[in-house]
Amino acid sequence: MQLVIEGFIYQVQAKGGISRIFNETLPRMCGMDNNLRVTMLTDGTSMQPLPRHPFISYQHGECDPRLRQSRSAIWHSTYFTPPREWAGPKVVSLYDMVPERFSNFFCDPWDDALRERRKNAILDADKVIAISENTRQDVLDILDVDPAKVCVVHLSYNPLFRPLASDAIAGVGGGRPFFLYVGDRNHYKNFDGLLKGFARWKQNAEADLYVVGKPLSEKETQLVASFGLQDRVQAKGMVSDEELCVYYNTAAGFVYPSYGEGFGIPLLEAMACGCPVIASDIPSSREVAGDVPYLFDPSQPDELAAIFPAILNDGRGSERTRKGLEAVTAFSWEKTAAQTLGVYRDLLADMGRYDCCAFPAGHYYSPVPDLEDIARRQDTVFTAPDADAIVDVDLRTDAQLALWDTMLEYRDEFPFAEEAGSLRYGLSNGFFGHGDAWSLYGMLRTFRPRRLVEVGSGHSSAAILDINDRFLGGSLHMTFIDPHPERLDSLLRKEDGQQAEVLRQPVQQVDMDVFRALQPGDVLFVDSSHVSKVGSDLNHLLFNVLPVLASGVIVHFHDIFYPFEYPRSWVMGGRFWNECYMLRAFLQDNGRYEIMLFNSYLAQAFTERVTRDVPIFTRRDAANPWVEGCSSVWLRKR
Known part of the structure; x- marks a missing residue:
């Protein structure tokens, strides 16, 4: 598209x-x-x-x-x-x-x-x-x-906005309660109505009004003074989301007095921080926030004035704020993105720009799941079973732990940090995370392959190149296969062309001799589309490539989670991949392939041990919550 x-x-x-x-x-x-x-x-x-x-x-x-x-x-x-x-x-x-x-x-x-x-x-x-x-x-x-x-398509808010611990907000406001206004102050935003309402509150000396946004204009400063509020109104200027989160967490209430809005992201931000909300009684306020806010007619400042003491009396721990914290969970940028993507797809299909599906998404016969049904059954869909419930797949737990212990011999020389520095690869990259980088390093150090073919390239390729340079003496011959290698190109160095070949084409078009050339101990590293569908790369790899590999070849698949199910956030966020299911079926009663290392399984079943041995193994990328750092599985053909 x-x-x-x-x-x-x-x-x-x-x-x-x-x-x-x-x-x-x-x-x-x-x-x-x-x-x-x-x-x-x-x-x-x-x-x-x-x-x-x-x-x-x-x-x-x-x-x-x-x-x-x-x-x-x-x-x-x-x-x-x-x-x-x-x-x-x-x-x-x-x-x-x-x-x-x-x-x-x-x-x-x-x-x-x-x-x-x-x-x-x-x-x-x-x-x-x-x-x-x-x-x-x-x-x-x-x-x-x-x-x-x-x-x-509804909008959402930055999940950075959340309730903060008391020590993170200590001293804000100097002990005085304050109400908060955020954003532009164009005429329809009714900022002057807010000032009128605040001025008509007889006890306004009990609290301040913080204004976040552009500095007050000369006209606004005069307006504040005309209401006698020059000692009550504090202009805070433009602030970061982090600073704004602190204000939401300490304000007595957030005021949203507009005559009209399209949506109201600040309403969600305030509710997500447990801040009481005062909002004009307009359709968008009710649509976004329901019955959480204290509502008032934006043309009636006396109504607003009556709400200020009620807010102070109810405090931040009221039933309204509890409902607000619950209400915001219905909004996410993942949902907004998935729905927008759906609009594009439906538009193309409706206009006949590509053949539309015979069955709509979520239909019984559609490969795209019904997310409402999944949400109803999430406790069973996403709950990990006992190890013995994975029927007919030999996890080879003892062999995995023995290989893990062998890899620990190289622990002290692990070269990667959060940022790449002088290397090509850094752990915090948004695609190939901490635990998977450790297992890649340990496997290459332990088995020292002579040839590696990677299907789907990027940050893992950068890590492979770094490991080859530092620990394998440049002896590893690498072939990277990717029809869209833009990310790889951004990470390669000029000299990498001498030791790595880049095939800029779908794996389905690559000569099968590339895979037949792999010998025992060599690696086929798969991190491709993760999708089985008509003519897909995954189908080609499972049905055509794996059968021609020599015995002893090591095969890696990425984004494979124990117990062969994707994380709830991925599924509900619109990632409808199926490689996990295909691989589980492939491994059932398959005597030709054995599991060597299953990162997600070890991270769940032996959390304390693997975290003690390699602290980064279970670490998540804080800047990229979608990245699951432990999702590599390593197999070997017998």
């Missing part, structure tokens, strides 16, 4: 909700679909870092003509920019209809031009992604739009 993201919003927004949507979803969608390729168009003047992933490329100026002419390339504008001569489907994200609903606030000539631009983009789009049902209903009420082409 080819996706072109028009990146106008990055040219005009240094920080904000719109750019956050794409920052959070694009890399996740790339992680969910190995066939997705994203081209982001910019003019080279981005005001903030662009989203990063090996499947995302960046192009300045005009779009590649080949993409413009492709009937299956999807155009998705970040902010209502029309494409030029576009043959494929067009998607637009709709964040709100505030300029249309509150035209009295948007009455300059350029506001008229913006409304016209928005209308044209919406009407011209093949699919409109509204960020809330409220926004969808607004656009249907205001514009003559086919309801079938407007769908809803």
